[in-house]
Amino acid sequence: xxxxxxxxxxxxxxxxxxxxxxxxxxxxxxxxxxxxxxxxxxxxxxxxxxxxxxxxxxxxxxxxxxxxxxxxxxxxxxxxxxxxxxxxxxxxxxxxxxxxxxxxxxxxxxxxxxxxxxxxxxxxxxxxxxxxxxxxxxxxxxxxxxxxxxxxxxxxxxxxxxxxxxxxxxxxxxxxxxxxxxxxxxxxxxxxxxxxxxxxxxxxxxxxxxxxxxxxxxxxxxxxxxxxxxxxxxxxxxxxxxxxxxxxxxxxxxxxxxxxxxxxxxxxxxxxxxxxxxxxxxxxxxxxxxxxxxxxxxxxxxxxxxxxxxxxxxxxxxxxxxxxxxxxxxxxxxxxxxxxxxxxxxxxxxxxxxxxxxxxxxxxxxxxxxxxxxxxxxxxxxxxxxxxxxxxxxxxxxxxxxxxxxxxxxxxxxxxxxxxxxxxxxxxxxxxxxxxxxxxxxxxxxxxxxxxxxxxxxxxxxxxxxxxxxxxxxxxxxxxxxxxxxxxxxxxxxxxxxxxxxxxxxxxxxxxxxxxxxxxxxxxxxxxxxxxxxxxxxxxxxxxxxxxxxxxxxxxxxxxxxxxxxxxxxxxxxxxxxxxxxxxxxxxxxxxxxxxxxxxxxxxxxxxxxxxxxxxxxxxxxxxxxxxxxxxxxxxxxxxxxxxxxxxxxxxxxxxxxxxxxxxxxxxxxxxxxxxxxxxxxxxxxxxxxx
Amino acid sequence: xxxxxxxxxxxxxxxxxxxxxxxxxxxxxxxxxxxxxxxxxxxxxxxxxxxxxxxxxxxxxxxxxxxxxxxxxxxxxxxxxxxxxxxxxxxxxxxxxxxxxxxxxxxxxxxxxxxxxxxxxxxxxxxxxxxxxxxxxxxxxxxxxxxxxxxxxxxxxxxxxxxxxxxxxxxxxxxxxxxxxxxxxxxxxxxxxxxxxxxxxxxxxxxxxxxxxxxxxxxxxxx
Numbered sequence: 001x002x003x004x005x006x007x008x009x010x011x012x013x014x015x016x017x018x019x020x021x022x023x024x025x026x027x028x029x030x031x032x033x034x035x036x037x038x039x040x041x042x043x044x045x046x047x048x049x050x051x052x053x054x055x056x057x058x059x060x061x062x063x064x065x066x067x068x069x070x071x072x073x074x075x076x077x078x079x080x081x082x083x084x085x086x087x088x089x090x091x092x093x094x095x096x097x098x099x100x101x102x103x104x105x106x107x108x109x110x111x112x113x114x115x116x117x118x119x120x121x122x123x124x125x126x127x128x129x130x131x132x133x134x135x136x137x138x139x140x141x142x143x144x145x146x147x148x149x150x151x152x153x154x155x156x157x158x159x160x161x162x163x164x165x166x167x168x169x170x171x172x173x174x175x176x177x178x179x180x181x182x183x184x185x186x187x188x189x190x191x192x193x194x195x196x197x198x199x200x201x202x203x204x205x206x207x208x209x210x211x212x213x214x215x216x217x218x219x220x221x222x223x224x225x226x227x228x229x230x231x232x233x234x235x236x237x238x239x240x241x242x243x244x245x246x247x248x249x250x251x252x253x254x255x256x257x258x259x260x261x262x263x264x265x266x267x268x269x270x271x272x273x274x275x276x277x278x279x280x281x282x283x284x285x286x287x288x289x290x291x292x293x294x295x296x297x298x299x300x301x302x303x304x305x306x307x308x309x310x311x312x313x314x315x316x317x318x319x320x321x322x323x324x325x326x327x328x329x330x331x332x333x334x335x336x337x338x339x340x341x342x343x344x345x346x347x348x349x350x351x352x353x354x355x356x357x358x359x360x361x362x363x364x365x366x367x368x369x370x371x372x373x374x375x376x377x378x379x380x381x382x383x384x385x386x387x388x389x390x391x392x393x394x395x396x397x398x399x400x401x402x403x404x405x406x407x408x409x410x411x412x413x414x415x416x417x418x419x420x421x422x423x424x425x426x427x428x429x430x431x432x433x434x435x436x437x438x439x440x441x442x443x444x445x446x447x448x449x450x451x452x453x454x455x456x457x458x459x460x461x462x463x464x465x466x467x468x469x470x471x472x473x474x475x476x477x478x479x480x481x482x483x484x485x486x487x488x489x490x491x492x493x494x495x496x497x498x499x500x501x502x503x504x505x506x507x508x509x510x511x512x513x514x515x516x517x518x519x520x521x522x523x524x525x526x527x528x529x530x531x532x533x534x535x536x537x538x539x540x541x542x543x544x545x546x547x548x549x550x551x552x553x554x555x556x557x558x559x560x561x562x563x564x565x566x567x568x569x570x571x572x573x574x575x576x577x578x579x580x581x582x583x584x585x586x587x588x589x590x591x592x593x594x595x596x597x598x599x600x601x602x603x604x605x606x607x608x609x610x611x612x613x614x615x616x617x618x619x620x621x622x623x624x625x626x627x628x629x630x631x632x633x634x635x636x637x638x639x640x641x642x643x644x645x646x647x648x649x650x651x652x653x654x655x656x657x658x659x660x661x662x663x664x665x666x667x668x669x670x671x672x673x674x675x676x677x678x679x680x681x682x683x684x685x686x687x688x689x690x691x
Numbered sequence: 692x693x694x695x696x697x698x699x700x701x702x703x704x705x706x707x708x709x710x711x712x713x714x715x716x717x718x719x720x721x722x723x724x725x726x727x728x729x730x731x732x733x734x735x736x737x738x739x740x741x742x743x744x745x746x747x748x749x750x751x752x753x754x755x756x757x758x759x760x761x762x763x764x765x766x767x768x769x770x771x772x773x774x775x776x777x778x779x780x781x782x783x784x785x786x787x788x789x790x791x792x793x794x795x796x797x798x799x800x801x802x803x804x805x806x807x808x809x810x811x812x813x814x815x816x817x818x819x820x821x822x823x824x825x826x827x828x829x830x831x832x833x834x835x836x837x838x839x840x841x842x843x844x845x846x847x848x849x850x851x852x853x854x855x856x857x858x859x860x861x862x863x864x865x866x867x868x869x870x871x872x873x874x875x876x877x878x879x880x881x882x883x884x885x886x887x888x889x890x891x892x893x894x895x896x897x898x899x900x901x902x903x904x905x906x907x908x909x910x911x912x913x914x
Contacts, residue, residue, distance in 0.1 A: 496757055499790060500704040503812050507710025510817030515717040528816075535813055539790070582900060584870060 031066060035059045035075055042082045049086055056082050060095070073099045073111045077118060084121075093122045109143050110157055116140035117164045124171060127358065131403040134171050138407050140164045146418060155195060162191030166204055175400050178211045180408070185211070201231040202241045206248065213252050221252045239275050243282055250289060259297035266290035284313040284322055292329050295336070304333050324353040324362045331369050340373040347373060360393050466594050473556060473590075491545035499538050506531040556585040556593055557620075560600065564618060567601075571608045574615045582622040588681060595655040596620075596629060596679075602648050603631045603675050611635025611673060622681075629677040637667040652677075693724040696828070699743070700729050700753040701736040701769065702788070707812075711753060714817045715824060723828070733761040736772050744779040751828065752776055756789040756800070773804045784827050788812055794913065795857035797841045802854070811835040844912040852913060856890055859883060864905050864914045 038059035042052040059079050066072040080095035096118040103111035116139040123133035144161035147154075165188035172181035189204050209224035225245040232241035246269035253262035269286045270276065276283035291306030307330050314322040331346035347369045354363035367389060371382035506528055513524045557579045568575045585593065600618065607613050613635030621628040649665065652675070656663040661679035698715075700708050708729050715725055728749070730736035736758070743749050754776070756769040766772055773785050786808030787800055800809065807827045810820065814835045823833035834842070852860070855876055862875045872883045887904065891897050894907045908914045 495790060497704075500702075500812075501706040503790075503815070504704055504706025504708070504710040507707065507815065507817055507820065508713040511710065511713030511715075511717045514714070514817055514821075532813070532816070539813055581902065584868070587870070 028066065031062050032071075032075075035062050035079075038062070039078060039082060042079075042086075052086055053083070053088065056086070056091075068102055068106055070106070070108050070111055073102050073106075073108065073115070076102070077114065080118065089122060089125065093119065096122065109147055110152060110160075113140040113143035113147075113157070113164070114160060116143070117160065117167065120164070120167055124167065127174075130171055130175060131400065131407070134168060134404060135407055137164050137168045137171070138410075141168065158191050158195035159197050162188045162195060162197075163200060165191060166200055166207065169204075169207055172404065173207055173211055173214075175404055176214070176397060177401055177404055178214045180404075182208060182211045182215075198231055199235070202228040202235075202237070202245075204228075205231060206241075206244065209245070209248055209252070213248075213255060216255075218252050218256050222249055225249045225252070239272060240279075243269050243272055243275065243279075243286070247282075247286055247289060250293070254289070254293050254296070257296075259293050259299075262293045263290060263297070263299075266293065280313045280317050281319050281322065284310045284317075284319060284326075287313070288322065288326050288329060295329070295333055304330060307333065320353055320357055321359065321362075324350050324357065324359055324366075327353070328362060328365055328369065331366075331373070335369060335373050343373045344370065360389065360396075364389055364393065462594075466590055469594050469597070470590055472559065476559060487545040491542045494538050494542035494545070499535055499542065502531065502535050502538070506535065560597060563597070563601065564604070564616075567604050567608070568616065573608075573613065576615070576617045578618070579620045580622040583620055583627060583681075588627075592659055592679065592681075595659055596627075596677075599629065599652050599655055599675075599677060600631065602652050606648050607631075607633045607635060607673070610638070613672065625682070626678050626680045629675075629679075631675040632672065634672045637669050637671050637673050694722060696723045696725045696750045697743070697747060698725055698727050698751045698753065699736070699739050699749045700727055701731075701758065701772065702753070702755040703731045703758055705731070707755070710817075711820070714820045717817075722825075732759040733766040733768075733772060737761060737766055737775060740772070740776050740779055748780045749783045751784045751786065751824075752780070753786050753788055754806075756787065756791060756796075770800060770803060773806065777804065784808070786810060786823065786827060786833075788815070792837050793861055794841055794844070795854050795861050797838055798845075798857060799854050801838070801841075807832050809834045809838045811837045847912075852890070852893075856886055857913060859886055860890065860905070860908045860913050863887075863901060864908070869901070 038055040041047065041055040042059065044052070047055075056079055060076075063072060063075050063079065066075070076095055076099045080092045080099070083089075083091040083095065096115050100112060100115035100119065103109075103115055116136045120133045120136035120140065123129040123136060141161070141164050144157055144164065147157060165184055169181045169184035169188060172178075172184060185204050185207050189201065192198065192200055192204070205224045205228035209221045209228065212218070212221035212224055225248045229238075229242050229245045232238045235241075246265045250262040250265035250269070253259070253265065266286055266289055270283075270290065276286070287306055288310035291303060291310060294300070294306065295303050307326060311323065311326045311330070313319075314326055327346045327350040331343040331350060334340070334343035334346060347366050351363060351366035351370065354360070354366055364386065367382050367386035371379045371386055373379075374382055509524065509531070510528050513521055513528065516524075560579075561577055564575055564577055604616065607616060611633045613633035615634050617630070617632040619628070619630045619632075621630070653663055656677055656679065659679045661677055663678075664676045665673065666676070667673040700711055702708050702711075708731075712727060715727075728739050728743075730739050736754075740749070740752075752773070754769040754773050758769050758772070760767040766775070769787065769789070773787065776783060776785060784807040785804065787804065787806045788810045789796075789800075790812045791797075792811045792813065797809070800806065808823050810823055810833075814837055819835075826833040855878060858876045859872060862872055863869070867875060869883060869887065870880060872878070873880050876883060878886070887901075888897070890908075891899055891904055894904070894911070896903055896907055899907070905914065
């Protein structure tokens with residue numbers, strides 16, 4: 001029951017939504033479509049201005065519900081642009097300020113720049129706020145300049161940058177900063193060329209032409225204006241541009257006092273009758289300019305009719321600026337023909353308009369004229385006003401330029417700063433790279449020194465090892481020598497002393513026994529024989545002692561055997577050790593002996609650790625001037641191809657290589673391991689067979 | 692009437708001289724009246740020899756090989772003494788009595804001195820000494836069994852090894868390394884090697900090692 005009620009409510013609500021044409025808008029697409037349609041309605045000139053504004057308000061309120069992104073900003077600008085068209089400048093400004101804020105929050109540089117440009121356009125309208133306009137344009141310029149070409153496609157913003165630049169150039173021109181304006185315009189042209197968009201080139205050249213005229217570069221000025229026409233050809237603004245340029249060229253000639261040529265161009269302009277009928281302002285300007293040139297060239301045929309004609313048109317369209325100029329021209333004319341009272345009237349009229357418009361240039365001219373045409377008292381008054389105004393104008397101009405210079409300086413400073421930062425970055429990068437390289441170099445050197453030290457250490461260790469071994473051997477040899485000497489002494493003592501005396505005793509006993517006849521001869525003979533046997537034994541002992549049973553070079557093999565015995569004792573293994581007598585260990589250099597010693601140690605350690613053997617057989621054989629060391633165990637063995645060489649095997653190999661020998665590790669699983677080392681010993685064969 | 696004999700006994704052990712005396716002067720000896728002079732070193736022995744050569748020469752000299760050498764160092768052993776005695780006392784019988792029984796020594800002494808008697812002390816008994824004495828005095832040479840063995844060995848081998856070769860074998864058998872042999876045999880190492888190879892060739896075991904050489908030498912009785 002409740003559910004049905006709920007559904008009913010929803011349906012009713014929906015219907016109500018349909019009725020009021022106020023659908024809940026959800027999707028962005030729907031919103032966009034709505035905004036676009038409202039903007040379209042706002043464009044429609046058939047609607048009243050109020051209606052159009054209302055549509056824009058609607059578009060704006062929908063736009064406000066969109067998510068903050070570039071698209072929203074773009075639409076906002078589009079709406080603001082419409083307001084501008086409807087002359088709602090405050091709204092235009094407000095929207096663009098919003099757009100700028102939004103662009104800042106989402107850090108969209110391009111949109112920021114564009115918003116600054118639009119704000120600049122707002123400020124540009126009023127002469128007193130030109131500095132603000134310039135500031136905004138400069139902000140935009142700054143952003144465009146600093147845009148990262150990697151992040152943004154240059155084509156996307158080159159055109160907009162160009163527009164901003166030409167805006168700046170035009171303000172500079174208005175501020176009479178002609179050289180700067182020229183330079184900026186040329187920059188703008190470059191941007192447009194890069195953007196491959198000629199839309200604004202006529203404007204650029206027009207500006208160049210105007211600037212050139214003020215710089216009294218008349219030929220150039222004319223050339224620029226012609227170029228402007230050239231660029232406008234084929235576009236929808238061709239006629240407008242041509243008219244503007246002809247008017248400008250005429251003005252250039254007028255400034256050169258080439259009145260005929262000026263007239264010719266004004267006439268050329270005036271020939272576009274059809275177009276001028278629809279553009280009375282331009283028509284009036286051309287007519288007024290032509291009339292003025294005629295007046296200046298003393299061609300009075302249509303004067304002052306032409307002035308009046310122009311004034312009439314201007315008056316009908318309420319062209320205040322035009323009227324100010326026009327009335328001034330008339331005043332001049334009447335002054336020239338001596339009708340000062342009429343001249344004064346026109347001059348005063350011009351003055352009033354100019355005061356109203358704050359058009360100081362025309363106002364100045366009006367005062368100048370008034371000071372000439374009025375009677376002496378008021379003339380003097382006017383002259384004073386003129387001087388005051390002139391002074392204040394010059395002051396204002398100076399102030400203005402100062403402001404401009406400051407803005408420009410700030411911009412340049414920022415650019416410079418950027419350059420400096422990038423330079424600093426570069427220096428930083430180079431420094432970091434340099435430091436890194438230095439560090440690496442240092443590290444490498446350090447490592448190398450370290451490894452050198454290690455090598456040196458290993459070398460000294462080996463040397464000291466050998467030294468210890470040598471000392472050990474020497475000790476053993478000395479011991480042997482001592483023992484041998486002692487044995488020799490004992491042998492001699494036994495042989496020559498004890499044995500001799502024993503022999504003497506026996507011989508005496510024997511002799512006496514021969515003579516005795518007491519029936520104990522036989523018994524004594526038995527003991528005498530026993531003495532003889534003792535003698536023989538002593539002699540044998542003496543012989544054994546005296547014999548060189550332990551040659552001095554046995555020491556090494558002794559040391560080896562002791563080592564084997566000790567190790568096997570510790571690990572409870574049986575061992576067999578054989579040393580071929582042919583090996584003359586004394587002749588073999590210590591290096592080799594140490595190596596053999598260590599190989600044996602290393603191999604035995606391997607056996608103890610891995611082999612699980614019960615018996616080790618170690619043989620030193622000597623065949624064909626080669627020492628063959630075989631170390632054989634009855635352990636579990638290993639797969640020679642599977643086992644990675646451990647440090648032990650590597651050590652053995654390196655030691656064998658040091659001795660120019662060969663080593664083989666033979667093993668099969670469960671069949672023990674054989675390490676066989678073959679080391680050639682240089683023979684002395686040649687030496688042996690000479691006598 | 693007993694025949695008078697003059698004998699010089701040279702030995703550095705008084706006990707041995709005593710033994711000789713006890714044997715010769717015992718009751719078994721009835722034929723001769725023996726006058727015995729004693730010398731316990733080379734100097735004394737040489738002096739006695741010289742003296743007797745000028746008066747009544749000794750009939751017999753008992754010479755020990757190992758003796759304290761003469762003070763001037765010219766006579767170092769019984770062997771040297773025997774040589775002098777042979778010159779000075781050509782008619783005297785010389786009996787060598789020594790503890791040394793090594794083949795090369797025996798060989799050497801036989802060759803250099805050719806003594807009338809050659810007795811190895813360790814073999815010697817009183818009766819043998821007496822027997823030798825009686826034989827020698829009658830002009831018959833007498834050698835100990837050991838010396839006779841040496842003779843036999845020399846004879847049975849088709850070839851004989853000279854003293855140096857025997858020395859080499861002897862020292863090798865004692866365990867002296869070949870390279871140390873020059874200290875024992877007055878030959879250069881290369882000469883020793885050459886001799887060793889010659890011996891091996893004689894034994895028809897040209898390529899044998901030292902072990903086999905010694906075994907063969909033992910078999911053949913050279914050691």
